[in-house]
Structures are given as C-alpha cells and as structure tokens.
Amino acid sequence: MTTLDIRNARALDGTPVDVRVAQGRIVALGASLPATKDAAARRIDARGALLLPGLVESHTHLDKTVWGMPWYVNACGTRLVDRIDNERQWRAQSGHDAGAASLALARAFLAAGTTRLRTHVDIDTDAGLRHLDGVLATRDTLADTLDMQIVAFPQSGVLDRAGTLELLDAALSRGADVLGWLDPCAIDRDPKASLDAMFALADKHGCPVDIHLHEPGEMGVFTFELMLERIAALGMQGKVVVSHAFCLGELDAARAQALLARLAQAGVALVTTAPPSRTVPPLLACRRAGVALAGGNDGIRDTWTPYGSPDMLERAMMIGLRYNLRRDDELEQIALDCVTHQGAAVCGFEHYGLQVGARADLVLVDAVNAAQAVVTRAPRRWVVANGRVVVSDGVPA
Amino acid sequence: MTTLDIRNARALDGTPVDVRVAQGRIVALGASLPATKDAAARRIDARGALLLPGLVESHTHLDKTVWGMPWYVNACGTRLVDRIDNERQWRAQSGHDAGAASLALARAFLAAGTTRLRTHVDIDTDAGLRHLDGVLATRDTLADTLDMQIVAFPQSGVLDRAGTLELLDAALSRGADVLGWLDPCAIDRDPKASLDAMFALADKHGCPVDIHLHEPGEMGVFTFELMLERIAALGMQGKVVVSHAFCLGELDAARAQALLARLAQAGVALVTTAPPSRTVPPLLACRRAGVALAGGNDGIRDTWTPYGSPDMLERAMMIGLRYNLRRDDELEQIALDCVTHQGAAVCGFEHYGLQVGARADLVLVDAVNAAQAVVTRAPRRWVVANGRVVVSDGVPA
Numbered sequence: 001m002t003t004l005d006i007r008n009a010r011a012l013d014g015t016p017v018d019v020r021v022a023q024g025r026i027v028a029l030g031a032s033l034p035a036t037k038d039a040a041a042r043r044i045d046a047r048g049a050l051l052l053p054g055l056v057e058s059h060t061h062l063d064k065t066v067w068g069m070p071w072y073v074n075a076c077g078t079r080l081v082d083r084i085d086n087e088r089q090w091r092a093q094s095g096h097d098a099g100a101a102s103l104a105l106a107r108a109f110l111a112a113g114t115t116r117l118r119t120h121v122d123i124d125t126d127a128g129l130r131h132l133d134g135v136l137a138t139r140d141t142l143a144d145t146l147d148m149q150i151v152a153f154p155q156s157g158v159l160d161r162a163g164t165l166e167l168l169d170a171a172l173s174r175g176a177d178v179l180g181w182l183d184p185c186a187i188d189r190d191p192k193a194s195l196d197a198m199f200a201l202a203d204k205h206g207c208p209v210d211i212h213l214h215e216p217g218e219m220g221v222f223t224f225e226l227m228l229e230r231i232a233a234l235g236m237q238g239k240v241v242v243s244h245a246f247c248l249g250e251l252d253a254a255r256a257q258a259l260l261a262r263l264a265q266a267g268v269a270l271v272t273t274a275p276p277s278r279t280v281p282p283l284l285a286c287r288r289a290g291v292a293l294a295g296g297n298d299g300i301r302d303t304w305t306p307y308g309s310p311d312m313l314e315r316a317m318m319i320g321l322r323y324n325l326r327r328d329d330e331l332e333q334i335a336l337d338c339v340t341h342q343g344a345a346v347c348g349f350e351h352y353g354l355q356v357g358a359r360a361d362l363v364l365v366d367a368v369n370a371a372q373a374v375v376t377r378a379p380r381r382w383v384v385a386n387g388r389v390v391v392s393d394g395v396p397a
Numbered sequence: 398m399t400t401l402d403i404r405n406a407r408a409l410d411g412t413p414v415d416v417r418v419a420q421g422r423i424v425a426l427g428a429s430l431p432a433t434k435d436a437a438a439r440r441i442d443a444r445g446a447l448l449l450p451g452l453v454e455s456h457t458h459l460d461k462t463v464w465g466m467p468w469y470v471n472a473c474g475t476r477l478v479d480r481i482d483n484e485r486q487w488r489a490q491s492g493h494d495a496g497a498a499s500l501a502l503a504r505a506f507l508a509a510g511t512t513r514l515r516t517h518v519d520i521d522t523d524a525g526l527r528h529l530d531g532v533l534a535t536r537d538t539l540a541d542t543l544d545m546q547i548v549a550f551p552q553s554g555v556l557d558r559a560g561t562l563e564l565l566d567a568a569l570s571r572g573a574d575v576l577g578w579l580d581p582c583a584i585d586r587d588p589k590a591s592l593d594a595m596f597a598l599a600d601k602h603g604c605p606v607d608i609h610l611h612e613p614g615e616m617g618v619f620t621f622e623l624m625l626e627r628i629a630a631l632g633m634q635g636k637v638v639v640s641h642a643f644c645l646g647e648l649d650a651a652r653a654q655a656l657l658a659r660l661a662q663a664g665v666a667l668v669t670t671a672p673p674s675r676t677v678p679p680l681l682a683c684r685r686a687g688v689a690l691a692g693g694n695d696g697i698r699d700t701w702t703p704y705g706s707p708d709m710l711e712r713a714m715m716i717g718l719r720y721n722l723r724r725d726d727e728l729e730q731i732a733l734d735c736v737t738h739q740g741a742a743v744c745g746f747e748h749y750g751l752q753v754g755a756r757a758d759l760v761l762v763d764a765v766n767a768a769q770a771v772v773t774r775a776p777r778r779w780v781v782a783n784g785r786v787v788v789s790d791g792v793p794a
Contacts, residue, residue, distance in 0.1 A: 071769045074724050276673030277721035305723055306772040307714070317704070318718075324674035326702055328470045372468045375703040 024387035054115030054361025055312035056343025059296025062102035099134030115361035145385035153180030220247025238267030249279030260289035274322035295338035332370035421784035451512030451758025452709035453740025456693025459499035496531030510760035542782035550577030617644025635664030646676030657686035671719035692735035729767035
C-alpha cells in the first residue's frame, strides 16, 4: 500500500522523476509513474524541486552542543588539551544536559535533510555514561525518522584515566554501536598499549572503530602503520574509520599514494571536516586509491568551536571550498557525494540511496542542479525520513 | 536637525547605546540620549539589537556576477588562463550586461549591511569600457547610500594585448578611482616593463594601485621586491594595495617578518579572501608588523567561481575559519575587524566608524556579541547607509 506519492520532482540529471513510498521504503521511482490508487496515500506535488538522497552526517558530537541555547562565550586556550580540559570543567559547572542538547541539534539536522547521522558521545570518568544515556534517549525519541549511530568516545583519553576502558566497555553493552578512540601517541602517550586496548575492546564487542587522529606529520603516519599491523593481525578489515587524518595531507604524492593503497587494502575509510586551517587528506588521491572519504562537521557550536551547522549542504560547500571544486560536475560527484553516498559507505548505513528497496530518505530542494544546491545551500522544500514527511513545503513538521 | 533617532541598541561591549543621525552623519552616540525634539525625525526602537559599523567589502567584481540570474553551469578548466579565456568568451556570447548585474549584486550587498565597497571592473580590448560604464551607472543609482570605489582592472593582462594601457588610462579619466593590475610575471611575462607601466599610469593620474598578485612562492616575493623598489623611487608610499598575496603564506616566519616590515614601511596594504584551498598572508604577523589586512570576496557567483556571498559577515566567518579564530575576542577584534575598520583603512574610505562626525553607516543585528554575529551571520534587523534606512525591521526598503 503506497503511503506517499511524490510527483513532478527532478533527478540530478535534470529529468522528471516521481517517487512512491510504502512502509518506509522506496517502492517505485521513475518518470511519469501512474497515479496511485491508494486513497490514503499522501500526495506531494514537488513542482520541479530537485531530488537528493537523504543527507549523511558522518562525524558530529550531538552531546556537546549548545545549539539553541544562550551563546557560549569562548575564551579557551588553543591547544588540544586546553580544549579538552576546558570542556570537562564547563560541563561540571554548567549542568549541561546532553539529552536536551542532542535532541535540539538532531531535530535541526532532520529539518535540514539529514536522515543518517553518526555521533560521537563523550565517555569519561567525570561524566560516566550520562552523555550516552542522553543521546540514547534522543535516538529513541527520533527512532521513526533519524537513523543514528552512536560512537562511545573517550574524549579525555584512555590510558591516563583509570576506569575509562571499563566505561567504554559498558557503553558498548548499553547501546553504543561503534568504539571511538583518540590520538594514541599525542594523548595516550603509549601508542602500543593504547591501540592494543582499542582493538581488544572492539574485538570483544565485534564492533567497528572510529578513531580521531589529530596527530600531525610522521607521528600520525606512525599511528596509521601501527593500526594497519593490527587490522591485518585481527582481521579487522573494513571495520576501521579514521577521522581527521590531517597527517595524510602533509605527505608528498608518492608517499601518500603508497599509504593510501595500504589503507584501501585494509578497508580503512576516512572522514574529514575539510578544515580551512589544517592539512586534509588528498581527496582525489583517496578516490583513485579506492579509499572512501566522507564529510562531517565535528562539533557544532560547543565549547570547542563556535562554527558548524546542521546543514550538510553547507558542509558540502566547505568541502568544495577546501578542495577548490568549482565545476558543476565536481560539486555533484565529489562535494555532494561526501555528504551522501560516501557517508553511507564510510559509516555503513544500509539500504541507502535513490533506488527501489532503499529506505525512503528524500530531500527536495529549490535548485536546478546539485552544484546550485550545494553552493546556495538550497532551501529544503520537503524532507522525507524513513518514509515520514518531516519538512512539508518548507515548514518542519 | 535630527533625521534619525535610534534607541535601545547595544554596543559591542554589551552596554546600551542610542544613535542620532543628521545630514547623513552621526551627530550623537551614547547611553540614554535625551529624546530628540525634531518631530520629523524617524524613530527606531532597536529592541536590544547589536550595533555594528557599516560592513566593508574590499575586493569584489560586481561586473562579472550572475547573481540573481539563471544558474551558470561551470565546466571550465582549472588554470588561471583557462578561467580568463573562458570568461572573455562567455561574455562575448552571452551578452552579459555589467550594469544590470552589478546593480543586482550591489543591492544585495546593501541589504546585508555593506555600505562601502571596492569593486574591480574588467577593462580589456574586447569589452573596452562597457563594464566600466555599467558599474558607473550602478554607482550613480546608489550614490545616496553605497560608497563605491571602482578599480580599472585589466583582467586579461596588459602587455600582451595592445590597446589595454590606453583603455585603462581612459577608464581612470572617466571615473575609475584606482588602477588595478595583474601578475606582472605570470601573466604579463615581463615584470619590469609591466610594473613600470603600472606605476607610470598611476603616477600620471595620481591614483592608488590595487594589484592582484596570485604568483606563488619566490615569483611572488620577487614581484613584491620590484614593487617596493618603485614605491620608494616614486614616493608611492601608502598608495599600493596587494590583493591575494598567496606567496606571503609560503615564507618561514623570519622571512615573512622581514618582508612585512618592508611592506609596513612602504604603507603597502593587503586584501585576502581567506581561501581555504590556498596559502594566505600570515594575519597575526601582519598585525604585529603594522601591515593592514582586509577581507573581500573576490568574484561572487560568476564564471570563475560558484562561491561567494554579498554577506560580509559570512566573509568574516570564512576568515575566522581560515585563520582558526575560535575565541570570541578573536572573532571581534580580528575577523569582524577585517570586514569593517581594516577594510576602511586599506581602501581609504573616509569618515568611517561608530563615532560622532562619521558617515552614518550602521548595521543592527540579532546577536549578543560580535562573535555570534559573525558565526551565525546574524539577521540584519536595520541597515542605515549614509543616514538612510535601507533595511527596516528585517525588510529591505
């Protein structure tokens, strides 16, 4: 039984397209579909709006945000440890509620067309599993629409803070999907012990890993090598994501190519925020090597950074700017791809895309093509998440 | 006689402030001013909106834009010469109207709070002075509100295209304020002859120079040295702006410091778009050396680039992202400064700022402080340009 009948949309190639949805899935997709006979079906005339697949956020921190709350005045130092310490202190003082914060931001993501999202949730010996519980509640609240993966993330490091490993273990038992980790050299100061602990815990839970690797230059490359050794030894191919990976942007082309070939073989995927002020993984070389690379915000308006937006088309624009993508074909096939298909591939979101049988995650925007959608961060006219209309004619439901 | 009486605004330091305007100037500014007795005065209750000075665009190309027109599909090559040739061909085919284009974009700038603007106008042997005439018409149309400087800019180079120098000469006689120029090595292929011609023409008209210097590394540094020699010889101190200056971001700290000291002595100022994909002048070192550095868009949605926005708060955000400015004080004193006071200083816009006697260029935004205004690109609640209200309670006049 058709529940949703969308007519007069336009596909990325400019041709007319209609979409039929039933039980949260796309059941028909094509030009000039015959009208549904289901009287109960909701009908949408897209009036020529451009059809995109649901947007994918591959790396954010819903639990940290002050989105929708009073402006946070940032007067923090500039080192990574300054920001980690500042946040832990602020949380203790402010009574920050990770449940309410994550729900407000997740709803903003949905309204902007993000239907799949991977969020890293702070697990540490001060907060315990409080942030996880808040974000689990948000996932429950939005379970009908937003497909959310939760990463148990030890923001303050593991080895130096006794009890953290046990908390991560508990978090993975309580509903986190992925084990997060942080700079084994620069933060944990003992890369062998750190990575051994990480892979042992992932192995125990049979879960994927997503490691935040800020380590620059040779230090970062060393960490990549240590990870590759362990992936091979443990058969963890295809289960490791490396976020940030600034060091890959510092290598000459030949060395980058050699390392990327090893990453492709190990099925290691990457996520970048495309930061304007840092080196970034070489996007085109990653594509040539077969290394998946997706885009994410990292934190959005939190004690770390005032920047970021739940609009993944804006993140695609930042990717376009960072990698100097100016042609329409580049904006569609690379920038937009990083926040759609690449995101789904990197995070492992299933039943993704614009084809029959996929989850009905649809975004209809006011743009003539993908390039315009990205650059203008085109207005979301309709958003359908898991078959449910969450934005209707520009108005969030 | 007071013409405009703004009450209940907030200054950047958070204190209440009222503003009185007469004959296009600020005549009083302070907390709790007594109510004006002029019955004809327009009264605005700012309801706590944050008061910023008029925003300044230090480098754009109004004449090139397709803003407000059908989407331009970019399928151009990636070299500088590809983009120059592509644009010239497109202009010849499309019948692009630089007058209509520049007016649409200039109005969008005004509506977003930009009250001072320097635009580079293409002068070449194909288009002649047609673009100049279009932009001069736009300047006339908006003369009551927008303070516009016009740069006669030889986008296709000078030495290789006979007749260009004479057209630049004619443009400066016809109303252009500033002589523009382009890569003396990389484009003109004869830096001595190119720079000699540039300085001779500027000297003849007694006008400032604004040179687009894309040349990387040692080539760019060489051009800087040649310019410094000529500035000293001709007494052109304080009359040269260098836009882009990517090469300054490639030098080690000691060499950058030495060159910046020479630029400061010669009164050379810089403009950056803060491009995420290129090296940029070291902003903090420029400040320490006393070299003014302002922000600009460069082209906005034209055949060169799909990016850019007439919103100078968005440009300030891009500056903040490129230079990794995260603290509220940095966003106010550096990022916002680049699109306000630094812009006025670099371009030489007079009577600028929030003080009695200055031109009444005022922007009232929905933000608690400058950092929030930049990061959220806060809604413009009221915009006053030269004493005239061009946005009223969020609605362009």
